[in-house]
Amino acid sequence: MSVDAVGKDRSTNSESDEHGWDVDPEDESGAAVVAAVGRQLKAWREASGMRAAEFGALIGYGEDLVYKVEGGRRIPRPEYLDRSDDVMGANGKIAVMKQDLAVVRYPKKVRDLAKMEALAVEMAVYAEHGIHGLLQTEGHARALLETRQPSYSRDEVERGVAARLARRSIFDRTRAPALSFVLEEAALRRPIGGRMEWRRQLERLLAIAQLRNVSLQIMPLNCETHPGLDGGIEVLKFGDGTAVGRSWGAFSGRPVTDPKQLRILELRYGMIRAQALTPAESLAFIKQVLGET
Template identity: 65%
Template sequence: MSTDGEGVDETGWDVEPGDEIASVVEALGHQQKRWREAAGLSAPEFGEAIGYGEDLVRKVERGARIPRPEYLDAADRVLGAGGFILAMKEEMAKARYPKKVRELAKLEERAVELCLYSTHNVHGLLQTPEFAEALLRTRRPALAQGELERAVAARMARQSIYGREPAPELSFVQEEVTLRRPIGGTMILRRQLEHMLEIGQLPHVELQVMPTNRGDHPGTGGRIQVLKFADGSAIGRTDDEFSGRPVSDPRQLRVLELRYGIIRARALTPRESLDFIEQVLGET
């Protein structure tokens, strides 16, 4: 079974030492071991039955490996767990996030409104898997294959936000250049633009484009993100102020909300923006 030597192969991800998710993975491992022993199966027998090696089975049961969804499907079926192992699927998906992404995902899950202005790249919540992978491949130093796969999987998992009930309000403003930069080549860009058109049709999403020829807006300092929560609190971030750190002070948030409001007002309307993206798609 191949591995890239960086803590990941086709069977899942290794748990990083000291990671806070270790207890969640250990709980899954203990549960699997109890079901396996109750079924009268040794680790090698169980591994053969689900199509994985004994080493992986023991790593999962020790809490040292975060298994992929296919592994959980097979384990639940073979052990006749009736969905008890599958119930851990969502937690395992979250555990696959790198630590930095995990914190962001938690905030996005709580948010009732997200305001997101992107200047250089298509926002992660709008990216297709192919575009995300191509974009992440441009990083230097380059990501190892395992790190790349984990980053793409985490980014895609965050997009479950679109199916939440009740749905949060999402407002995106994308600079025109993000629609034209051929990350990954023409076909990947075309699919990315088509995907944005689909997302822009959702009733709780407003997707706007800031044309390059509109220079009279306060977005020249970089990205802006404001996430608002049901209790009235919020958290925001921008590239050029507050040292780039997340802020929750009402006065600092007011600065970000003011800037975002002006940017949103100067951008094309949502309907005009979808027409603009269709135009760019036709030119690509």
């Protein structure tokens, strides 16, 4: 997001709030990191002899936002730290704090999920409706978040989109995990975000389906019944032999680690895969749908 010209209106809450993320008061570890960064920024500013208003004008932000950041009530965007570093001549000592904030700007439940995905050596997903978050384009994710009810604020939408995009790093890992996805045909035929975004989403699915470590299958609408109709399934396996799974149609939707419960989820997922189109058939099917758009 480009930064507006500095002016009096810059310090209003409605505008300054566009340039950062709210701190989740229930996320104690994340709030502690934000507070620590805020204290360091305040110490640097005071050591330079600048008032908050003067400093804000120099970096292109309002006084109100400066106080929120320094008070640990607002997570600054990366460019805030870059400009602060330049103005105070910190030679990278402030900019480096971007690494501390890069993770905590996302909701804790998303961070926890991303951490597990980063450690997984195998991942199996059946999405009972829609495109799974790891497979979504930016525009598709934004369209979904913007239609949530009760409606999300702009901050919540942008934060949610950024979190989903960050999770896509699972495809870039040096030791690529084995990833298996089964999507419903209906998900491919709903033009979420409009026709152009629909095409971009199908093109992304095509690209992912051709990765060597990915198996992407489509469950056709003409399959009358299968074991996943009660809810989606996700199973993640780790290098130490442990695993965690979850299904909205089993065990009250809570995460499970018990081997017996995991076997039930794996049994259901195996049957779902057997009833879906093969990976090769699915690739051809996606191409067909794309050609029809």
